[in-house]
Amino acid sequence: MKICVLGLDCAAPEIAFGDDRLRNFRRLMQRGTWGLLESVIPPITVPAWMCLSTSQDPGSLGVYGFRNRINYTYSGLGIVDSSSIQAPAVWDYLGQKGKCSIVVGVPPGFPPRNINGISIGCFLTPDAATNEFTHPAEIKKEITALVGEYPVDVPGFRTDNKDWLKQQIFEMSRKQWKVVRYLLTEKVWDYFHFVDIGLDRVHHGFWDCYDKRHIHYQRGNHYENVIPEYYLWLDEQIGRVLEILDKDTVILVVSDHGAQRLDGGFAVNEWLIKEGLLVLNEFPKEPTPFAKLKVNWAKTKVWSEGGYYARVFFNVEDREPRGIIPASQYESFRDEMKQRLGALTDDKGRPLNSLVFKPQEIYRNVRNVAPDLIVHFGRLYWRSIGSVGHGRFHLKENDTGPDACNHAQFGMFILAAPNSPLHGEHTGAHLLDVMPTLLDLAGYEIPGTMQGRSLVAAAK
Numbered sequence: 199m200k201i202c203v204l205g206l207d208c209a210a211p212e213i214a215f216g217d218d219r220l221r222n223f224r225r226l227m228q229r230g231t232w233g234l235l236e237s238v239i240p241p242i243t244v245p246a247w248m249c250l251s252t253s254q255d256p257g258s259l260g261v262y263g264f265r266n267r268i269n270y271t272y273s274g275l276g277i278v279d280s281s282s283i284q285a286p287a288v289w290d291y292l293g294q295k296g297k298c299s300i301v302v303g304v305p306p307g308f309p310p311r312n313i314n315g316i317s318i319g320c321f322l323t324p325d326a327a328t329n330e331f332t333h334p335a336e337i338k339k340e341i342t343a344l345v346g347e348y349p350v351d352v353p354g355f356r357t358d359n360k361d362w363l364k365q366q367i368f369e370m371s372r373k374q375w376k377v378v379r380y381l382l383t384e385k386v387w388d389y390f391h392f393v394d395i396g397l398d399r400v401h402h403g404f405w406d407c408y409d410k411r412h413i414h415y416q417r418g419n420h421y422e423n424v425i426p427e428y429y430l431w432l433d434e435q436i437g438r439v440l441e442i443l444d445k446d447t448v449i450l451v452v453s454d455h456g457a458q459r460l461d462g463g464f465a466v467n468e469w470l471i472k473e474g475l476l477v478l479n480e481f482p483k484e485p486t487p488f489a490k491l492k493v494n495w496a497k498t499k500v501w502s503e504g505g506y507y508a509r510v511f512f513n514v515e516d517r518e519p520r521g522i523i524p525a526s527q528y529e530s531f532r533d534e535m536k537q538r539l540g541a542l543t544d545d546k547g548r549p550l551n552s553l554v555f556k557p558q559e560i561y562r563n564v565r566n567v568a569p570d571l572i573v574h575f576g577r578l579y580w581r582s583i584g585s586v587g588h589g590r591f592h593l594k595e596n597d598t599g600p601d602a603c604n605h606a607q608f609g610m611f612i613l614a615a616p617n618s619p620l621h622g623e624h625t626g627a628h629l630l631d632v633m634p635t636l637l638d639l640a641g642y643e644i645p646g647t648m649q650g651r652s653l654v655a656a657a658k
């Protein structure tokens with residue numbers, strides 16, 4: 199049986215399941231099963247889509263976010279690309295069986311993956327006009343003939359120019375879904391996987407206009423309906439795809455994580471400085487990115503990277519070039535830091551209820567250079583601010599440009615297949631369960647490398 203995965207990056211279950219106007223979402227829900235889908239830690243686009251496609255956790259992939267330490271020096275972080283993922287994905291497994299896949303915009307998807315079938319680069323493609331972003335290369339010509347220049351993302355989406363942003367997102371997504379319909383209809387495939395990144399951009403751009411509990415929400419604002427409008431439009435797109443698919447297809451609508459409001463940012467490095475754990479030769483006069491700070495490494499024990507979550511690193515003897523934490527004290531120091539980070543409070547002195555993780559406790563394997571601790575400040579209602587020079591710990595604005603939401607640990611899924619025994623609401627599904635479930639329904643064996651379980655097998 200064929201498998202068609204329509205990925206909606208960042209789709210929030212409360213909207214996808216809560217808006218009665220989404221007729222095609224409803225139709226699929228009635229035909230199959232649906233529910234919350236617990237994402238990986240951290241619930242971030244990279245690595246989440248590849249965790250889904252390989253059924254392996256971030257530690258096993260050795261990819262902990264968009265940017266990762268490439269070694270134990272202080273040289274900063276490297277950006278992930280498609281070659282960073284070495285584990286076999288579903289299209290590799292199916293390719294070995296002579297089956298064809300079409301993979302569109304599944305991050306990290308640049309350089310385009312060499313698969314048995316067609317792959318189209320994701321939003322990490324530097325410039326679709328000048329780069330090879332398709333495999334095979336000649337597909338690019340067909341795409342250009344169909345939609346003109348193919349947009350992989352909205353460059354500069356962290357902007358206050360909301361009218362422009364809305365128009366750009368819709369224009370991008372219109373072209374992408376047109377390409378999706380073309381590939382579904384005109385090309386051979388056994389496995390199809392598209393990721394709509396427009397929804398993620400809509401959330402990050404407009405969540406504060408939509409969510410009444412957001413600190414910046416203003417009743418009756420001009421952009422209040424942009425998010426529901428985009429879902430309605432997506433519903434139409436899904437309806438058009440459903441018309442194309444034949445009955446013998448496993449259909450999955452799925453998100454890599456959800457979305458939630460941002461209450462603020464926690465300037466983690468400012469706090470580490472105050473605690474004497476991070477020492478600078480010179481305190482900056484204005485907000486300065488961590489990479490540009492003059493760090494006194496001989497006196498520094500801990501530093502952190504910012505982003506939707508904090509990656510906290512320790513300066514360990516014989517591991518980092520100028521490490522000062524004795525290896526023998528590493529675990530006790532890590533326990534102490536876990537406790538201290540977990541005990542931080544918000545701007546009003548209330549507990550942030552942050553979650554602090556040791557990679558070794560949450561992953562089956564810990565490959566490459568993992569953070570020593572991963573922190574979800576305020577359960578991701580707060581983001582991590584890596585820059586220094588704010589003069590306070592709690593900020594209301596993001597340091598890398600306007601951003602209206604953070605990611606939520608739970609995304610959503612709707613799964614329909616003619617032979618599926620699963621109906622109605624399903625609880626307890628995890629992102630890593632997706633691929634074993636799809637393979638099971640489509641009649642394939644589940645590779646032993648996959649870490650999730652088939653929801654179908656579990657239901658029997």
Ligand SMILES: [Zn+2]
Pocket residue numbers: 207208242243244246398454455
């Ligand atoms: Zn995402």
